[in-house]
Amino acid sequence: MQHIPDKEFDKLFKDKFADAEIEPSANLWANIEQQLEPKRKRTIPIYWMAAASVAIAITAMLVFQKTEKIRLRGGEATAVVVKPVVEQDPIATDVTTSTTLPVVNQVSKEDNVANSAVKAPVVKAQENTIPETNVKNIQEPVQPMYANNRLPIKQQDVKPLDVAPIKDVVYGDNQIVTAVADTEQTGVETSANENVTERKGIRNVGDLVNFVVEKVDKRDKKLVRFNTDDDDNSSIIGINIGFLKLNSKKHNK
Amino acid sequence: MKVTRTYTIDDLMEGCKAGDRKMQEMLYKQTASKMLAVCMRYAKDRMEAEDVLQMGYIKIFQKVKEYRGEGSFEGWIRRIMVNTAIESYRKNLRSLSIVPIEDAYGQPSQGFDFSSLGMQDLLKVIQKLADGYRMVFNMYIIEGYSHKEIAETLGISEGASKSQLSRARAILQQEIIKMEGFGYATHTG
Numbered sequence: 001m002q003h004i005p006d007k008e009f010d011k012l013f014k015d016k017f018a019d020a021e022i023e024p025s026a027n028l029w030a031n032i033e034q035q036l037e038p039k040r041k042r043t044i045p046i047y048w049m050a051a052a053s054v055a056i057a058i059t060a061m062l063v064f065q066k067t068e069k070i071r072l073r074g075g076e077a078t079a080v081v082v083k084p085v086v087e088q089d090p091i092a093t094d095v096t097t098s099t100t101l102p103v104v105n106q107v108s109k110e111d112n113v114a115n116s117a118v119k120a121p122v123v124k125a126q127e128n129t130i131p132e133t134n135v136k137n138i139q140e141p142v143q144p145m146y147a148n149n150r151l152p153i154k155q156q157d158v159k160p161l162d163v164a165p166i167k168d169v170v171y172g173d174n175q176i177v178t179a180v181a182d183t184e185q186t187g188v189e190t191s192a193n194e195n196v197t198e199r200k201g202i203r204n205v206g207d208l209v210n211f212v213v214e215k216v217d218k219r220d221k222k223l224v225r226f227n228t229d230d231d232d233n234s235s236i237i238g239i240n241i242g243f244l245k246l247n248s249k250k251h252n253k
Numbered sequence: 254m255k256v257t258r259t260y261t262i263d264d265l266m267e268g269c270k271a272g273d274r275k276m277q278e279m280l281y282k283q284t285a286s287k288m289l290a291v292c293m294r295y296a297k298d299r300m301e302a303e304d305v306l307q308m309g310y311i312k313i314f315q316k317v318k319e320y321r322g323e324g325s326f327e328g329w330i331r332r333i334m335v336n337t338a339i340e341s342y343r344k345n346l347r348s349l350s351i352v353p354i355e356d357a358y359g360q361p362s363q364g365f366d367f368s369s370l371g372m373q374d375l376l377k378v379i380q381k382l383a384d385g386y387r388m389v390f391n392m393y394i395i396e397g398y399s400h401k402e403i404a405e406t407l408g409i410s411e412g413a414s415k416s417q418l419s420r421a422r423a424i425l426q427q428e429i430i431k432m433e434g435f436g437y438a439t440h441t442g
Contacts, residue, residue, distance in 0.1 A: 004426065006422060009425075009426065010394045010422075013375060013379075013394055013395060013425075014394060014395055016370070016371075016372045016375050017290065017375070017395050020287070020291075020372045020376075021287050021289075021290055022286055022289040022290045022293055024285050024286065024303060024306060025303060028285070028306065029278060029282070029285075031307055032281065032310050032311060033274070033277075033278070035307070035311050036274075036277070036311060036314060
């Protein structure tokens with residue numbers, strides 16, 4: 001019995017396997033990747049959502065600039081679009097672009113002012129600037145140039161709406177400036193909302209989006225609005241991209 | 254992709270330390286076929302080998318931060334792979350499957366035609382070995398462990414390691430002759 005020497009035999013194996021390569025199955029990496037510790041879930045989505053929010057914000061700005069231009073170029077009749085504010089809000093009328101036409105907002109009921117504590121300070125602040133003697137003509141100081149120079153029709157539209165509130169207003173000090181206060185109404189609300197957001201902090205993606213949108217979109221109905229809660233759940237409750245508006249009623253306060 | 258080639262294995266190691274998924278994948282692509290060849294020697298079949306390969310890489314990516322640069326990175330990877338294979342063997346330790354020794358002494362052996370033997374052929378005969386034999390054979394002959402180390406790792410005595418190795422050799426020789434049976438006959442006849 002002739003045995004090949006162990007050393008030689010061992011060397012045969014060692015050499016043959018020294019640089020041996022066998023191609024693994026194609027799907028093996030996918031399996032490994034799956035088993036690897038998943039990347040911290042939050043990091044990527046947050047960056048994603050932040051980027052998405054910025055994109056939304058920019059888009060919103062572009063869209064608004066556009067509509068503004070269109071409105072300016074358009075006929076006077078189209079300039080004023082008076083539409084009801086969110087259904088549950090009895091306050092009344094609101095102009096699509098309150099920032100450029102601060103004048104047009106008018107109150108239909110004076111008690112709104114009395115009810116809302118938030119508005120009170122603003123109202124007082126405005127008192128100083130507008131003398132009480134002007135109360136009857138309150139519309140004139142508020143919307144002089146726009147109405148006279150460029151948007152005569154608007155003035156006509158608006159006047160009848162104002163008759164009632166102005167008369168009532170004369171009697172109470174706090175209510176005097178009702179009309180003025182309400183022209184600022186959207187602004188006040190926005191800042192109120194901002195305060196709320198800041199108080200709650202940004203706890204999740206929904207808050208983040210709300211925050212960014214709030215900064216950019218000053219309309220009543222935001223471009224996008226999320227309902228958020230402490231359980232880290234966000235659900236979309238409102239969309240407003242011009243032609244498409246969506247508002248979940250049960251989330252409206 | 255050419256980009257792959259611009260990374261040295263040490264670049265990949267650093268990337269893996271940072272937990273970079275892309276670098277992990279590249280390291281895998283660069284080393285997996287060699288490592289599968291290692292696993293195949295320790296496993297009964299390809300399926301088992303790929304299971305070990307998978308476990309090995311997960312361990313590698315988890316432990317890569319512990320690599321301190323002693324020895325080559327590839328050597329370190331290989332060591333983890335071998336350890337994983339041994340661990341897997343110990344976990345599934347089948348009831349002592351000892352191959353009857355007399356098989357090993359049945360036929361005269363008059364030498365091999367080394368050049369005609371491919372790696373795949375050798376792999377086949379290795380995989381046919383009983384698990385214990387295969388472990389000792391791989392660890393001693395290919396990986397270069399001492400009998401003492403093998404004994405400690407596998408939880409057997411040094412003597413058992415030695416005797417299993419010589420049996421493994423004998424069985425392998427016999428198997429190779431069988432495999433080469435036809436060629437061998439024409440040479441002698």
